[in-house]
Amino acid sequence: MIRMKLSSKHKLFFYIFLIFALFITGVLVASQFTLYFTIALFLAMLLLIHLVIESFEKSVRQFRDNKYRQEITGNIAHELRTPVTSIRGYLETVLETQLDPEKEHYFINQAYNQTIVLSELIRDMGLITKIEEAPGKFQLSQVCINQLLVELKADLQLVLQEKGIEMEWDIPEKLIIHGNQNLLYSIFRNLADNAIRYAGEHIKIEITGNQDKSYCYFSFSDNGVGILDDKHLDRLFERFYRTNEGRTRDSGGSGLGLSIVKNAILFHKGFICAKNREGGGLEFLFSLKTDISRA
Numbered sequence: 001m002i003r004m005k006l007s008s009k010h011k012l013f014f015y016i017f018l019i020f021a022l023f024i025t026g027v028l029v030a031s032q033f034t035l036y037f038t039i040a041l042f043l044a045m046l047l048l049i050h051l052v053i054e055s056f057e058k059s060v061r062q063f064r065d066n067k068y069r070q071e072i073t074g075n076i077a078h079e080l081r082t083p084v085t086s087i088r089g090y091l092e093t094v095l096e097t098q099l100d101p102e103k104e105h106y107f108i109n110q111a112y113n114q115t116i117v118l119s120e121l122i123r124d125m126g127l128i129t130k131i132e133e134a135p136g137k138f139q140l141s142q143v144c145i146n147q148l149l150v151e152l153k154a155d156l157q158l159v160l161q162e163k164g165i166e167m168e169w170d171i172p173e174k175l176i177i178h179g180n181q182n183l184l185y186s187i188f189r190n191l192a193d194n195a196i197r198y199a200g201e202h203i204k205i206e207i208t209g210n211q212d213k214s215y216c217y218f219s220f221s222d223n224g225v226g227i228l229d230d231k232h233l234d235r236l237f238e239r240f241y242r243t244n245e246g247r248t249r250d251s252g253g254s255g256l257g258l259s260i261v262k263n264a265i266l267f268h269k270g271f272i273c274a275k276n277r278e279g280g281g282l283e284f285l286f287s288l289k290t291d292i293s294r295a
Contacts, residue, residue, distance in 0.1 A: 080121065083114040090114070124256040128239070131183070131263040138180040138267070140293055145175045145184070145209065145216070152188050159196055167192070169207035177216060178291040183264040190257035191220045191284055199224025199281065214290055215270070221283035226276045233274045237262040268292050 272286035
């Protein structure tokens, strides 16, 4: 069976032709079949209503898409402007002011730190774009989550010790996901980075997991400060979203960490939500498909 997908323009011509045909047919038989003529007009009205609704919905979608693109573009411009302005200011000071070696080294070091912020931002933006627009380019393999967490803790060992943070997990030894190694790592890494930056010092990070035939289910929680207002919870995964409008990026990060988490989970056909814990702290609950290569 051959299916043809009509464009909006062709649909319009088709509807006009069909309405015209129904109307002419109705007129020809109206004197003998008044009921048929009434039905023809009714069907014509339905088709016109459908056409108007379809056109309206398309306009709404275009408006939303344009508004979303404008908002994202504005956010990106703002986030890029901050490190670039800082780098320019530090370098101008070094070039235009006579400084002693210690102060000169300080300003150069500050400029270097801002280049790291800038490179992290560009890297994270590229990763999100790749997940959304080219998911087929990610290679899949068997990933042991326990081993992944061992590697993560080793990578974070220094900062965990500095802030007195404990990190523990209770995951079945044979919990294996057929997915992308780097994206799975980025999920747990960005959640850990988020807790390290914002939950406070001397906290405890706990990760638990289990699985059924098709999905793995995880809880990633800390006993830190949590989110003061629950209204922010649904927006934590938006790009560059701040729970405190006045807060800057002084604590580090690109502002895209939790957005990467959400996109990486969607890539693995899962779902994530956040909630405040009753005893204090923040908890992320998410699922990942055991094998994303299967339908």
